[in-house]
Amino acid sequence: MxxxxxxxxxxxxxxxxxxxxxxxxxxxxxxxxxxxxxxxxxxxxxxxxxxxxxxxxxxxxxxxxxxxxxxxxxxxxxxxxxxxxxxxxxxxxxxxxxxxxxxxxxxxxxxxxxxxxxxxxxxxxxxxxxxxxxxxxxxxxxxxxxxxxxxxxxxxxxxxxxxxxxxxxxxxxxxxxxxxxxxxxxxxxxxxxxGAYAGKAVMIFSKKSDEIARSIIASLDRSVTLIDGKGGYTRREMNVLYCVVSMNEVFRLKNLIQEIDPDAFVTVNDVHEVFGEGFTYDKAKTE
Incomplete structure (x- = not known):
């Protein structure tokens, strides 16, 4: 071997x-x-x-x-x-x-x-x-x-x-x-x-998911993943937003979501290790 x-x-x-x-x-x-x-x-x-x-x-x-x-x-x-x-x-x-x-x-x-x-x-x-x-x-x-x-x-x-x-x-x-x-x-x-690079994983359920996604990208310079979802009670199709932010960006993200959609449902989970663009190496270095 x-x-x-x-x-x-x-x-x-x-x-x-x-x-x-x-x-x-x-x-x-x-x-x-x-x-x-x-x-x-x-x-x-x-x-x-x-x-x-x-x-x-x-x-x-x-x-x-x-x-x-x-x-x-x-x-x-x-x-x-x-x-x-x-x-x-x-x-x-x-x-x-x-x-x-x-x-x-x-x-x-x-x-x-x-x-x-x-x-x-x-x-x-x-x-x-x-x-x-x-x-x-x-x-x-x-x-x-x-x-x-x-x-x-x-x-x-x-x-x-x-x-x-x-x-x-x-x-x-x-x-x-x-x-x-x-x-x-x-x-x-x-x-x-x-690991040293910890953060928070955020999932956002909102009727204004597209607007929130654009705001996250513009204001926080973080990427957002759109996941196809469907309400279990309403049976309505929607986009679920998933993004990972650093610890000091969580408060800014919450305020951003509240300004666009006060009725959004948001979950925040600990992420014990994050690596990749925006966390362990600079975006500018990869371009």
Whole structure:
């Protein structure tokens, strides 16, 4: 099977692994906060037996690689190897070579928040560019293929089990702050996965759809799609307008619609990622 590896993807996976490792070492390990998955097990081994997490992360993932390689596409498997080994490399770098002193024992809330931001941010970048860091992701793929279990639920159970197991070296206070960090991390992953260019999708049902469409194009410089529609009650044919606008244009669009047709029915929905003309590149550059 032909590989289609991209330099950009690899570089961003390396960047994500560096950010992840920085957060894990400086905010989790140094402030005795736990983590889920294989990296969480690595922290347990470090606190109980002083085993370097850079090495335990690799050792724990190797059997998972052998068990799960056939469940990955070849590109995904290579990216997973890159993500896992680069994570261990940066764990070693930030623990032994480039060290920082972020001891926040007296403010564990701050430590948990920064842990979530860095770990979630790093993982979000890795996932966005097709990589993983091994661990619970491999377990989730195996159980999904073998037993049909939902991957998200398997990952949740696996990570939660590791966090609960971390009670062997944590007290209840540290455990509670760990959960705060995990929650923040999950939100960070969502933000990065959904993309930087968010917007609002608007559907407009109006008798004056043509006039509204012309006004949107002229006033907001946004394209509008006309969709053939039919009223379920009136059985009257009409054009439904669909357009996507940036967050700061929603108020202007509402006012525009109200001026033309106060009786228009409008729905506004979140759009988590937008790319294309008018959002991620300029129209003038394509002409």
């Amino acid at each position: 032909k590989l289609n590896l991209k330099t950009k993807d690899i570089l961003f996976i390396l960047l994500g692994a560096a950010i992840y490792a920085f957060g894990l070492i400086n905010f989790n390990l140094k402030n005795q906060l736990a983590e889920g998955g294989v990296t969480g097990l690595a922290l347990i081994f470090y606190n109980l037996f002083s085993i370097d997490p850079a090495w335990s992360n690799i050792v724990l993932n190797i059997p998972l690689f052998f068990a799960g390689w056939k469940f990955f596409r070849r590109n995904e498997f290579i990216y997973t190897l890159i993500g896992t080994f680069s994570l261990s490399f940066f764990l070693f770098i930030f623990q032994h070579v480039i060290t920082f002193n972020f001891l926040l024992n007296r403010d564990l809330l701050l430590a948990a928040l920064f842990a979530g931001v860095f770990i979630g941010g790093g993982l979000g970048i890795i996932f966005r560019y097709g990589g993983t860091t091994g661990g619970s992701d491999i377990v989730a793929r195996i159980t999904h293929k073998k037993f049909g279990w939902a991957m998200s639920k398997t990952m949740l159970v696996t990570d939660a089990s590791v966090i609960v197991l971390s009670i062997v070296y944590l007290d209840y206070r540290q455990m509670m702050y760990t959960l705060v960090g995990v929650f923040v991390g999950s939100r960070m992953i969502d933000v990065i996965q959904k």
